Amino acid sequence: MTIAAPQKDAYHMILEAIDTGDYKPGDRLVESDLAERFGVSRTPIREALQRLETQSLLTRDGRSLIVSSLDHNQLAELYVVRAELEGLAANLAARHAAPEEVRVLRDMVTDDRALIDDPKAMARANRRFHKQIHLASHNRFLVQQLDLVYRSMALMATTSLAALGRPEDALAEHDAIVTAIETGDAEAAGEALRAHISKAFVTRLKLDSGELGTLI
CATH class of the missing domain: 1.10.10.10 (Winged helix-like DNA-binding domain superfamily/Winged helix DNA-binding domain)
Structure with a gap:
């Protein structure tokens, strides 16, 4: 059936x-x-x-x-909250993720390399990757708060993954996050994810200022 x-x-x-x-x-x-x-x-x-x-x-x-649109201050506030909550999710994932969940994260990093030249596909894959980390934290209240954050992120007109060179850098950062989760290093996992969000924010600010070229 x-x-x-x-x-x-x-x-x-x-x-x-x-x-x-x-x-x-x-x-x-x-x-x-x-x-x-x-x-x-x-x-x-x-x-x-x-x-x-x-x-x-x-x-x-x-x-x-x-x-709606986000002004500069709202964007900065959103990234501050996102970095802290996502860092916590990665920290908890390193402590609580099942081996199968870690394997899914590792496979995502590998598979997403085929999408480097397609910013929209990379953006969708990026959301899936982060969502998997949220779920691997095994904390329903944290997942709920991150869902709210990601809902607000829908108001961003462009993806930072449209910046030249950013997809490759983002995948390298994803790889470091997964490695820390694989080894159960909670502090390193949290720090790697916070650094990843910080770099994405810097890229977005440069895109908005016209400093960076784009793939689209």
Whole structure:
């Protein structure tokens, strides 16, 4: 017997479209357009938009709803929180991850090398890698907080992995994180992940200033 894959609801479909850059900060979201795109009625779309507005992912511009954007201070605050929470996740993963979970992380590092020239695919793979570390921490409350952080990260217009040379550096950093988790070195794992987030933030700031070239 074949089990059908669960259908995504309107909220998650719109959130994913924002996260993947189909809708960028400043874009206006229209109920009728969204209903047609996702093949659902306007009622669940309306409910999803209200939920996204409550979560500050959408903002009012007159009678319209637009995708929110992060200013410099908000971006800095988000990265500070992300670095600390992700560092804790890596620390706990080094202590509690099952051998199978570590193997999945190692395989991700290996497989993601094939995506170096595709920033969007690398960004999706990067999210999967970090999510796997969150889950390997075996702390449900930490995972919940990181989900909130990543939801806000959907408001970033570009990925730092679009910067020339950043995909290779990011994979080397992922490799160091996994090595520390493999060896059970909790302090090194936490520090490696915090350093990884710090480098990503520096890259993003340089991208926003126009200092770096991009792959796309």
